[in-house]
Amino acid sequence: MRLTVGSSASDAEEIKQFAKWLLDIGEGNVGGLNDGEASIEIPSDLLITDTSDPISTLIDFVYPSILENFNNQNYFSEEREYLSSDSLCQSENPNATQQKLYSPDVLNGLKVSGLPNHRLALKVGVPVMLLRNIDQQNGLCNGTRLQVKKMYNHVIEAEIISGGNIGTRTYIPRISLIPSDKKIPFEFQRRQFPLAVCFAMTINKSQGQSLSRVGLYLKQQVFTHGQLYVALSRVKTRQGVKLLILDNDGKPTNKTTNVVYKEVFRDL
Structure with missing residues (x-):
């Protein structure tokens, strides 16, 4: 087909x-x-x-466009960095020792499968992948690929480039995510855009x-x-x-x- x-x-x-x-x-x-x-x-x-x-x-x-544009200054410029807000979940009832042991700096350094990184560096035109189901009816599912069109403080404007909704413009907000990895002995949440740069998958x-x-x-x-x-x-x-x-x-x-x-x- x-x-x-x-x-x-x-x-x-x-x-x-x-x-x-x-x-x-x-x-x-x-x-x-x-x-x-x-x-x-x-x-x-x-x-x-x-x-x-x-x-x-x-x-x-x-x-191939990378080779065609490597001399274009704008092609690799205008990167914007988004940092997450990480904290222990309230269900942990963290005491002073835990709060010191699992400080925001420690949580920021955790890289967990299925969770966006603390530091998300984006630029207009970069392909990204959605890491959570946001709106399945409109094609915003885990694994959907998009292309960044505009970057704002609180939302990312992107165009869907996979699935049945190709060409649709949408806005991706920051959301609070809790990893399900059982290897982590405590629960924490990361508030970040549910996106990962997706040149490969x-x-x-x-x-x-x-x-x-x-x-x-x-x-x-x-x-x-x-x-x-x-x-x-x-x-x-x-x-x-x-x-x-x-x-x-x-x-x-x-x-x-x-x-x-x-x-x-x-x-x-």
Whole structure:
């Protein structure tokens, strides 16, 4: 479905072949039938093979505008810094010792998965990801990608660039967030914009999104059912995806793991 949107009749055969290859990956049929983990070869035209600086080559593919604008002073200027307000939750009933032990400076330094950082540095045009469900009906869900348009003291004006509400302007407020990480032995709250700069994301976060370019960095192999298929099927064209796969010695390779458990498809 992604591949056919906006495509021309002249590209029909190429689209058909790429779509079949994607479905074969999703169904575990590349390189022969397999059930579980299998090693497959990726076509050479989809690979990053530069051995001198492969990560830079991958970044240049995904974000070519950086190279085009690195001499433009305004492109990397006008950054604005937003600092969070961190405090122990009242349910902790903190005494004087705890308040000293977990001072705001200590809480500011905590970086927790799913929680925005204490220091959030933004600029107009930067891509960000929403970290909480704010308004699901209007597409403001955990994982939604946006582009910053204007920055105010108390709200961020942004445009949705993923999902079914692409192009919609919205305002993101500061909200109070409490991490759910059980490794932290106390409860604290962070009042901050629920955003993280999103030049890259995990495969799981990319699920459901349609992107014009995808650079897949596989420093380690995928490890769950369907992960490779999800990553590769985000794009609208074959030319829109490149993979950088590293072997055990950190060198680019054309082989990677595809994990497909056929029992998932039974009784569908």
